[in-house]
Amino acid sequence: MLDRILLSRFRNHRETAVEGTAQFNLLVGENGAGKTNILEAISLLAPGRGLRRAQLADLPAQDGDGGFAVNASLQTWKGEPVRLGTGSAAERPGRRLVQVNGGQASALSLGEWLSIGWLTPAMDRLFVEGAGARRRFLDRLVLAIVPGHAANAARLDNALRERNRLLSDERTPDPRWLDALELQIAEAGALVAAARAELVAQLQVELAALPEAPFARPSLAYLPGGPLEQDALAAALREGRARERAAQRTLTGPHRDDLAVTMAGKDQPAADCSTGEQKAMLIAITLAHSRLLETAHALDADSRPRLLLLDEVAAHLDPLRRQALFDRLRTGSAQVWLTGTELAPFEAIAGEAAVWEVSAGTVRRLP
Numbered sequence: 622m623l624d625r626i627l628l629s630r631f632r633n634h635r636e637t638a639v640e641g642t643a644q645f646n647l648l649v650g651e652n653g654a655g656k657t658n659i660l661e662a663i664s665l666l667a668p669g670r671g672l673r674r675a676q677l678a679d680l681p682a683q684d685g686d687g688g689f690a691v692n693a694s695l696q697t698w699k700g701e702p703v704r705l706g707t708g709s710a711a712e713r714p715g716r717r718l719v720q721v722n723g724g725q726a727s728a729l730s731l732g733e734w735l736s737i738g739w740l741t742p743a744m745d746r747l748f749v750e751g752a753g754a755r756r757r758f759l760d761r762l763v764l765a766i767v768p769g770h771a772a773n774a775a776r777l778d779n780a781l782r783e784r785n786r787l788l789s790d791e792r793t794p795d796p797r798w799l800d801a802l803e804l805q806i807a808e809a810g811a812l813v814a815a816a817r818a819e820l821v822a823q824l825q826v827e828l829a830a831l832p833e834a835p836f837a838r839p840s841l842a843y844l845p846g847g848p849l850e851q852d853a854l855a856a857a858l859r860e861g862r863a864r865e866r867a868a869q870r871t872l873t874g875p876h877r878d879d880l881a882v883t884m885a886g887k888d889q890p891a892a893d894c895s896t897g898e899q900k901a902m903l904i905a906i907t908l909a910h911s912r913l914l915e916t917a918h919a920l921d922a923d924s925r926p927r928l929l930l931l932d933e934v935a936a937h938l939d940p941l942r943r944q945a946l947f948d949r950l951r952t953g954s955a956q957v958w959l960t961g962t963e964l965a966p967f968e969a970i971a972g973e974a975a976v977w978e979v980s981a982g983t984v985r986r987l988p
């Protein structure tokens with residue numbers, strides 16, 4: 622678990638240390654105090670752009686020197702200490718720096734040390750937004766289980782970007798270039814699609830085992846955006862060249878995948894459900910995912926510590942659902958970080974939680 626995190630010149634935090642953590646960690650304070658900023662800093666200890674998907678340039682404190690740092694120490698399951706750090710230097714603001722145990726490392730390698738999941742208010746629109754947000758959501762869930770997924774997804778993205786560039790070029794693309802790129806897309810794409818499909822199938826099993834109450838039970842289906850098999854995907858890309866040149870982009874492949882979510886009892890698409898029902902389904906997916914991770918851990922297939930960041934989740938649940946959420950989290954092994962504007966919704970766990978009052982970019986540990 623995460624023992625300590627230090628935010629330096631990060632958003633509205635000049636120098637904020639959060640230490641003395643527990644299984645439940647509560648960040649409580651008024652709107653705009655900097656609670657989500659702390660969760661965001663933690664989320665940057667994973668590959669990717671963090672829970673706000675912010676640009677690197679937005680992260681340094683506006684009144685700072687243009688750089689920022691987030692440093693954390695954590696314990697692996699075996700109790701070994703690990704130090705992770707990320708940030709950017711004032712002189713090279715566009716470049717993300719990552720350190721593991723004091724040595725330079727790649728952002729992708731962060732996934733080998735920690736598995737981080739989150740739920741934020743921005744995700745309330747997940748089911749009504751475009752498929753891109755759901756693909757990213759799915760990829761984060763996969764990444765929490767399969768650290769190598771980020772590298773495959775990055776390889777797929779790079780090859781697709783390059784192929785789209787060639788397709789939209791006025792000059793006729795060199796077919797050998799297209800051959801090479803399509804091979805990369807097919808190789809990485811088949812791995813990405815297989816990992817997504819596998820995760821959805823596993824989640825579906827977990828979800829089916831969940832009681833329908835108190836959380837709305839969602840039913841998931843993976844909708845592939847192209848053939849799943851590597852050879853079939855390569856063939857589809859080759860055959861689609863003329864059509865895709867006209868469209869100036871690649872029209873088939875895992876970059877067109879989607880996740881269909883319906884509410885099991887009502888058989889209603891998630892997008893048509895109430896806001897509260899959508900939130901309850903997201904929580905159910907998060908809890909089912911946690912159970913998958915527990916299993917992976919129990920099988921010794923995954924030894925990374927796990928963090929779950931729940932931004933403003935508790936306050937939006939009625940007391941029964943809130944209690945059910947806390948009960949489930951308590952029996953899990955993830956370290957949980959929760960935010961709220963007041964302590965009242967956390968009454969049931971306040972005794973066992975570490976609590977910080979966050980105010981204008983500072984924190985104070987409450988006794």
Ligand SMILES: Nc1ncnc2c1ncn2[C@@H]1O[C@H](COP(=O)(O)OP(=O)(O)OP(=O)(O)O)[C@@H](O)[C@H]1O
Binds near residue numbers: 681684962
């Ligand atoms: N780069 C930055 N430099 C300085 N301050 C920033 C920067 N980015 C964001 N902020 C400030 O951080 C504050 C928002 O912090 P945050 O979103 O963590 O609040 P919060 O405590 O989660 O609030 P809420 O309860 O409303 O969600 C705002 O006041 C915003 O102006």
